[in-house]
Amino acid sequence: MSNNATIYDVAGAAGVSLATVSRVLNNPEKVKKETRERVLKVIKELGYRPNVIARGLASRKTTTIGAIVSDMTRSSIAEMLGGISDIADKYKYSIKLFTITEDTDIEDALQNIVAEQVDGILYLNDELTDEEVDVVKRVLTSNQIPFVFANVASPDESVPAVSIDYRKASYEITKLLIDHDAKDIYMLSTRRRYSTNNLKEDGYTKAMEDAKLEPKIFRTSGDTKINRPHFESFFDDKNVDAAIGVRDSIAVSFMNSAIEHGKDVPNDLVIAGFQNTKYAELARPRLTSIDIPVYDIGAVSMRLLTKMMQKEEVEETRIILPHQIVYRESTKNE
Amino acid sequence: MSNNATIYDVAGAAGVSLATVSRVLNNPEKVKKETRERVLKVIKELGYRPNVIARGLASRKTTTIGAIVSDMTRSSIAEMLGGISDIADKYKYSIKLFTITEDTDIEDALQNIVAEQVDGILYLNDELTDEEVDVVKRVLTSNQIPFVFANVASPDESVPAVSIDYRKASYEITKLLIDHDAKDIYMLSTRRRYSTNNLKEDGYTKAMEDAKLEPKIFRTSGDTKINRPHFESFFDDKNVDAAIGVRDSIAVSFMNSAIEHGKDVPNDLVIAGFQNTKYAELARPRLTSIDIPVYDIGAVSMRLLTKMMQKEEVEETRIILPHQIVYRESTKNE
DNA sequence: CTGAAAGCGCTTACAG
DNA sequence: CTGAAAGCGCTTACAG
Numbered sequence: 001m002s003n004n005a006t007i008y009d010v011a012g013a014a015g016v017s018l019a020t021v022s023r024v025l026n027n028p029e030k031v032k033k034e035t036r037e038r039v040l041k042v043i044k045e046l047g048y049r050p051n052v053i054a055r056g057l058a059s060r061k062t063t064t065i066g067a068i069v070s071d072m073t074r075s076s077i078a079e080m081l082g083g084i085s086d087i088a089d090k091y092k093y094s095i096k097l098f099t100i101t102e103d104t105d106i107e108d109a110l111q112n113i114v115a116e117q118v119d120g121i122l123y124l125n126d127e128l129t130d131e132e133v134d135v136v137k138r139v140l141t142s143n144q145i146p147f148v149f150a151n152v153a154s155p156d157e158s159v160p161a162v163s164i165d166y167r168k169a170s171y172e173i174t175k176l177l178i179d180h181d182a183k184d185i186y187m188l189s190t191r192r193r194y195s196t197n198n199l200k201e202d203g204y205t206k207a208m209e210d211a212k213l214e215p216k217i218f219r220t221s222g223d224t225k226i227n228r229p230h231f232e233s234f235f236d237d238k239n240v241d242a243a244i245g246v247r248d249s250i251a252v253s254f255m256n257s258a259i260e261h262g263k264d265v266p267n268d269l270v271i272a273g274f275q276n277t278k279y280a281e282l283a284r285p286r287l288t289s290i291d292i293p294v295y296d297i298g299a300v301s302m303r304l305l306t307k308m309m310q311k312e313e314v315e316e317t318r319i320i321l322p323h324q325i326v327y328r329e330s331t332k333n334e
Numbered sequence: 335m336s337n338n339a340t341i342y343d344v345a346g347a348a349g350v351s352l353a354t355v356s357r358v359l360n361n362p363e364k365v366k367k368e369t370r371e372r373v374l375k376v377i378k379e380l381g382y383r384p385n386v387i388a389r390g391l392a393s394r395k396t397t398t399i400g401a402i403v404s405d406m407t408r409s410s411i412a413e414m415l416g417g418i419s420d421i422a423d424k425y426k427y428s429i430k431l432f433t434i435t436e437d438t439d440i441e442d443a444l445q446n447i448v449a450e451q452v453d454g455i456l457y458l459n460d461e462l463t464d465e466e467v468d469v470v471k472r473v474l475t476s477n478q479i480p481f482v483f484a485n486v487a488s489p490d491e492s493v494p495a496v497s498i499d500y501r502k503a504s505y506e507i508t509k510l511l512i513d514h515d516a517k518d519i520y521m522l523s524t525r526r527r528y529s530t531n532n533l534k535e536d537g538y539t540k541a542m543e544d545a546k547l548e549p550k551i552f553r554t555s556g557d558t559k560i561n562r563p564h565f566e567s568f569f570d571d572k573n574v575d576a577a578i579g580v581r582d583s584i585a586v587s588f589m590n591s592a593i594e595h596g597k598d599v600p601n602d603l604v605i606a607g608f609q610n611t612k613y614a615e616l617a618r619p620r621l622t623s624i625d626i627p628v629y630d631i632g633a634v635s636m637r638l639l640t641k642m643m644q645k646e647e648v649e650e651t652r653i654i655l656p657h658q659i660v661y662r663e664s665t666k667n668e
Numbered sequence: 669c670t671g672a673a674a675g676c677g678c679t680t681a682c683a684g
Numbered sequence: 685c686t687g688a689a690a691g692c693g694c695t696t697a698c699a700g
Contacts, residue, residue, distance in 0.1 A: 004477075006677060017687045022679060032685055049449035053396060054677030056387045057692045064430070072419065078412035085406060085433040094450060096398070097429045099419040115383035116428060143338075224615050252616045259618065281558050282586045282613055284593065340693060351671045356695060366669055388693030391676045 005046040014042040025050060052094075056117060064094040065305060066118040068109075070125045072099065075277050076294045080124050080150055083298025091306045093119070100125075106132055110139045120309045121147040122301055127194040128152050133159065146308035148317075150301035151294065153195040160308065160317035162301040166196050169290045169323045170203030173244055173272050176288075176325060178211045180270050180332060182242030188254055189246045191219045197246050200274065204244065224253055231257035241269055248273035252283045255330060271330040285329030293321050339380040348376040359384060386428075390451060398428040399639060400452040402443075404459045406433065409611050410628045414458050414484055417632025425640045427453070434459075440466055444473045454643045455481040456635055461528040462486050467493065480642035482651075484635035485628065487529040494642065494651035496635040500530050503624045503657045504537030507578055507606050510622075510659060512545045514604050514666060516576035522588055523580045525553045531580050534608065538578065558587055565591035575603055582607035586617045589664060605664040619663030627655050 011018040016039060023031050024039045031039070042048075056062035067084060069077050081095075088095050096118060100109050113121065123136060133154045140147045149161040177185050187204045189197055201217060208215040218234070220227040231254050234240075243258075245251025251273030255265055263269045265285055273280055276291035300319055307314050327333040345352040350373060357365050358373045365373070376382075390396035401418060403411050415429075422429050430452060434443055447455065457470060467488045474481045483495040511519050521538045523531055535551060542549040552568070554561040565588050568574075577592075579585025585607030589599055597603045599619055607614055610625035634653055641648050661667040 008677080018678080019680085019687060019689095020685090023686085026679075030685070035685080047445070049445060051391075051451060051677055052449055053387055053390045053451045054692090055679075057385075057391050057694085058677075058679040060679090060692070062387060067431075072412050072416040073409070075407070075409060075412070078409070079407050081431070082406040082433075085431065089433065095431045097401075097415070097419065097431050099416075099423065111381070111383060115386055117385060117387045224612060249612060249616060256616070256618045278558060278583060279613070279616055282583060282590070282617070284590045284618055342693080352694080353671060353673095353696085354669090357670085360695075364669070369669080385693055388676090389695075391678085392693075392695040394676070394695095 005048040007048075007050065009046060010039065010042050010048050013046065014039045060117075061119055062094075062117050063092060064096055064116075064118050065302075065309075066096050066098055066113045066116065066121045068098045068100055068113070068121060068123045068125070070100055070102075070127060076151070076275060076292070077124055079294040080298035080301075083295040083300075084122060084124075084150075084302045085298075087299045087302035087306070091302075093302075093306065106135050107139055110136065114139070114143045114145060118145070120305045121145060122150055122305060123147060123152060124150045124298070124301075125152060127192070127196075128154075129194055130155065133195075146305060148301045148305045148308070151196070151292075151297050153199050155195075157318060160304060162297050162304060162319045162321065163196075164292055164297070164321050164323045166199035167203040167206075169274075169292075170200040170244070171207045172203075173274075173290055173325060174204045174207035175211075176331065177242040177244065177270055177272065178207065178213065180242060180266075182270060183213060184216070184239045185213065185242040185244070186238075186240055187215070187217045187244050187246070188250050189217050189219050190222050190250075192222070200246050220250065222247070222250070224249055227253055228257070235261045235263075243269070243271050245271070245273045248275050248277045248279040248287060248289055251287055251289070251330075252279050255283065255285075255287065265330050266332050270332065272325075276326050280326070280328065283330070288328045288331040288333075289326050291324050291326045293323070296321055339382040341382070341384065343380060344373065344376050344382050347380065348373045394451075395453055396428075396451050397426055398430055398450075398452050399636075399643075400430050400432055400447045400450065400455045402432045402434055402447070402455060402457045402459070404434055404436075404461060410485070410609060410626070411458055413628040414632035414635075417629040417634075418456060418458075418484075418636045419632075421633045421636035421640070425636075427636075427640065440469050441473055444470065448473070448477045448479060452479070454639045455479060456484055456632075456639055457481060457486060458484045458632070458635075459486060461526070461530075462488075463528055464489065467529075480639060482635045482639045482642070485530070485626075485631050487533050489529075491652060494638060496631050496638060496653045496655065497530075498626055498631070498655050498657045500533035501537040501540075503608075503626075504534040504578070505541045506537075507608075507624055507659060508538045508541035509545075510665065511576040511578065511604055511606065512541065512547065514576060514600075516604060517547060518550070518573045519547065519576040519578070520572075520574055521549070521551045521578050521580070522584050523551050523553055524556050524584075526556070534580050554584065556581070556584075558583055561587055562591065569595045569597075577603070577605050579605070579607045582609050582611045582613040582617075582621060582623055585621055585623070585664075586613050589617065589619075589621065599664050600666050604666065606659075610660050614660070614662065617664070622662045622665040622667075623660050625658050625660045627657070630655055 007018045010021045205215040220230045273289040276289040280287035280289040341352045344355045539549040554564045607623040610623040614621035614623040
């Protein structure tokens with residue numbers, strides 16, 4: 001019952017050498033059908049499963065990838081891991097999870113991950129700064145380990161990345177609100193600056209300027225409980241007839257404040273979010289949001305990484321996935 | 335730069351044998367201070383990091399645990415992984431992530447995970463049936479690999495598990511609603527039956543019976559979009575003055591329907607959920623919910639597992655963490 | 669306190 | 685098509 005049969009046991013029981021057993025597992029076409037079947041039968045009887053650690057050492061391939069994440073509790077991260085996991089299963093890769101927090105030394109952490117002998121790395125973090133992207137690139141390239149950024153907006157065209165066009169998405173959602181005849185359109189962004197939010201702000205600003213409107217970016221915390229009092233006082237001194245949250249949770253939080261201050265959404269105020277999470281669906285009124293295909297970003301990143309690890313020809317290492325606006329009750333739609 | 339120095343390189347450069355280098359790393363107290371410092375210096379200069387795969391093969395310990403999850407996108411799973419990851423880091427364990435879906439053969443999947451040579455396993459899934467718990471126990475015990483169930487309610491007292499007392503929590507929240515003078519109190523549960531929800535139903539039923547009220551369990555889907563039409567027709571033929579959702583998202587979804595049907599929450603109808611997720615905080619009115627310390631469940635499970643892996647004395651392998659009710663606007667509180 | 673040697677369980681040229 | 689042998693990079697008794 002207990003899975004402790006080794007390749008020697010199989011070889012012995014099948015009357016072949018361990019090299020043959022290994023071939024049956026890795027290059028079955030090189031083994032005579034008859035022999036192969038005999039070995040396979042013994043493998044089954046003994047419940048033999050190759051020790052992946054020994055295999056990893058001998059072949060110098062672990063068929064394991066490292067997934068580096070920051071905040072596990074972000075719903076986008078979890079969903080991306082879902083996509084990664086499904087594709088990893090399909091291609092028989094295992095996933096090792098590494099968490100990097102704000103006070104981690106990225107370079108040191110990466111060296112440790114390299115020492116774990118992963119075959120490739122997926123970096124999931126939309127909050128990376130450009131400098132951090134550079135460190136990742138340098139360390140992993142020098143160790144010759146393939147990597148893909150998932151949902152990281154990096155201006156460096158040489159790093160493999162799968163994402164959406166955040167600037168364009170933001171432009172479009174801003175345009176939608178402008179088409180509502182809104183004038184005082186706020187973008188509710190985060191205090192901490194990082195690449196994807198910067199792009200959202202860029203797209204917003206461009207749309208506003210194109211429409212000869214004044215861009216107004218209001219910065220708050222990413223934490224729901226902290227930004228609430230922030231929003232409470234927002235309405236004291238500001239005119240606003242539209243708002244875009246860089247995350248759904250921020251948009252919903254703002255919407256709740258607005259409604260409690262007597263605003264009618266969508267008649268007095270239209271609101272939209274980013275990500276199309278469950279928060280958007282559970283809000284009342286339901287929130288219009290940019291759907292970001294996070295699951296797909298994960299899946300496509302993993303698929304791209306498998307190609308790189310297997311040294312297949314890769315036509316394009318910068319992949320932009322399509323986004324779309326999901327219209328709900330927080331905006332007025334035809 | 336590239337991290338390819340081996341233990342031989344270090345030994346050579348330091349003028350010692352590889353056994354000594356190994357000792358400096360694993361049993362530094364057994365090496366003379368002078369020698370140790372010389373070796374350490376070389377290690378630093380060469381940027382040497384031991385190959386964890388080779389170490390794993392030689393020592394038969396991989397300092398890696400397997401975390402088995404079902405649906406990554408459940409927010410409780412992600413948060414639990416956060417707790418696991420923090421403790422794993424602290425004790426220098428890596429985490430391999432394995433996904434098991436409804437159509438996975440659990441036994442086969444477990445055998446594959448065993449072949450990955452993990453030192454221990456954490457099973458995170460509140461949707462396991464009792465039969466599945468038995469399979470897990472049998473396979474892992476026969477392979478002598480320590481495991482802990484995180485947030486799985488198993489009646490089998492012999493399996494190590496960290497959870498909360500769901501029956502009691504459910505009793506308490508039901509009691510809270512009864513104290514609101516509610517009579518028609520519904521429990522909104524899921525169609526698929528599994529252990530934790532069964533306990534919630536038990537606690538609810540017990541509280542209702544103790545108060546001489548009729549228990550009414552309404553089963554719906556776990557999927558927000560699917561249960562919505564379900565709730566729309568709910569109000570056609572039912573009297574209800576209180577409801578408990580087995581998950582926050584179900585409670586919020588129900589609350590939205592109720593409000594759209596002209597109900598005033600909390601005056602006509604009081605509502606509570608389970609889990610105290612961000613959904614509860616972002617709902618309007620905010621949702622009263624049982625706080626389940628998922629992060630802690632993850633952290634404590636991992637800590638327990640480290641003890642088991644290191645064969646430390648473990649006083650108690652069944653750990654019940656405290657829960658509490660977080661009072662918000664969907665109930666009337668003093 | 670340190671070194672020589674065996675071994676962990678595989679893969680992979682190399683011969684035949 | 686198959687086997688013998690070396691080797692992957694470590695750890696761990698065993699001697700000394």
